[in-house]
Amino acid sequence: MVKLSAARYGKDNIRLLKVERDATNPKLQYVFEFTIRVMLEGHIASAYTHADNAPVVTTDSMKNTTHILAKKNPVSPPELFASILGTHFVTTYDHIQKAFVHIVQHRWTRYAVDGVPHEYSFVRDGEEVRVADAEVDESGEILLSGGIADLLVLKSTGSAFYGYIQDKYTTLPETWDRIMSTAIDSTWTFKPFENLEAVRSAVDNFEEGYQSARNITLKTFALDDSASVQATLFKMCKLILAANSLINDVKYALPNKHYFEIDLSWFEGLKNTGADAQVYAPQSNPNGLITATVSRDD
Numbered sequence: 001m002v003k004l005s006a007a008r009y010g011k012d013n014i015r016l017l018k019v020e021r022d023a024t025n026p027k028l029q030y031v032f033e034f035t036i037r038v039m040l041e042g043h044i045a046s047a048y049t050h051a052d053n054a055p056v057v058t059t060d061s062m063k064n065t066t067h068i069l070a071k072k073n074p075v076s077p078p079e080l081f082a083s084i085l086g087t088h089f090v091t092t093y094d095h096i097q098k099a100f101v102h103i104v105q106h107r108w109t110r111y112a113v114d115g116v117p118h119e120y121s122f123v124r125d126g127e128e129v130r131v132a133d134a135e136v137d138e139s140g141e142i143l144l145s146g147g148i149a150d151l152l153v154l155k156s157t158g159s160a161f162y163g164y165i166q167d168k169y170t171t172l173p174e175t176w177d178r179i180m181s182t183a184i185d186s187t188w189t190f191k192p193f194e195n196l197e198a199v200r201s202a203v204d205n206f207e208e209g210y211q212s213a214r215n216i217t218l219k220t221f222a223l224d225d226s227a228s229v230q231a232t233l234f235k236m237c238k239l240i241l242a243a244n245s246l247i248n249d250v251k252y253a254l255p256n257k258h259y260f261e262i263d264l265s266w267f268e269g270l271k272n273t274g275a276d277a278q279v280y281a282p283q284s285n286p287n288g289l290i291t292a293t294v295s296r297d298d
């Protein structure tokens with residue numbers, strides 16, 4: 001005998017771009033480009049176990065609904081739009097108990113022409129994305145998180161790594177000055193919201209949370225005299241929690257992108273290690289992967 005232990009289905013990679021126009025100057029425009037995943041849970045077992053499509057909200061309808069709700073509602077901040085979309089599914093269909101909405105927001109940053117910010121022209125300034133996740137329950141409760149992914153950073157000094165276990169497996173030399181580079185993947189979870197109205201009342205916190213987490217991440221990466229990726233990561237989390245009272249916990253997943261020194265002394269005694277290191281070999285793999293979640297203990 002077998003049983004269906006878990007089932008969740010939906011539409012992934014729903015793409016949309018929304019243009020919002022300023023009320024008084026329609027040429028002043030704002031653009032938001034998203035890739036969205038909508039997943040639903042509930043009384044849907046018979047679709048799997050009895051080939052019964054009666055409970056199926058089609059994934060095609062989920063895509064249509066996403067487009068329609070994007071037209072009828074603000075899509076920014078993405079935490080709010082994810083909540084609106086998730087709430088729609090659990091309130092429209094009695095048998096749907098949970099909706100999970102994942103939004104990836106791609107960068108379109110307004111740029112300046114001759115020093116003046118242009119009204120409707122934007123640049124993709126990097127592959128970094130902003131992410132938002134909403135988990136909406138049939139009771140109306142909403143669990144929200146925001147985040148950043150693929151923010152690639154590098155510092156050419158200000159990072160050391162020494163004092164670790166030295167045993168028969170160890171070949172890594174200790175260093176007091178190394179290159180540090182990572183692709184920031186950070187997620188912060190907000191305190192639970194009772195319903196969509198509570199999310200609407202807290203709306204300013206989502207943009208503030210994103211801006212402050214991004215600024216803290218970049219500033220700490222630059223200014224911390226890093227003892228390790230682990231230690232720098234923990235400092236970032238502590239600062240984000242101190243700056244945002246609605247955030248419950250912060251997590252990071254930081255790949256350690258290694259750049260190795262190259263010994264060139266075989267060529268005419270060329271000095272290129274330690275304090276003389278300038279030409280490095282970027283490593284694509286393997287890479288370290290340092291992760292942690294930091295939460296409030298009160």
Ligand SMILES: O=c1[nH]c(=O)c2[nH]c(=O)[nH]c2[nH]1
Binds near residue numbers: 228230256
């Ligand atoms: O910051 C680091 N943490 C580690 O755990 C580690 N391990 C390693 O080989 N290099 C590094 N760097």
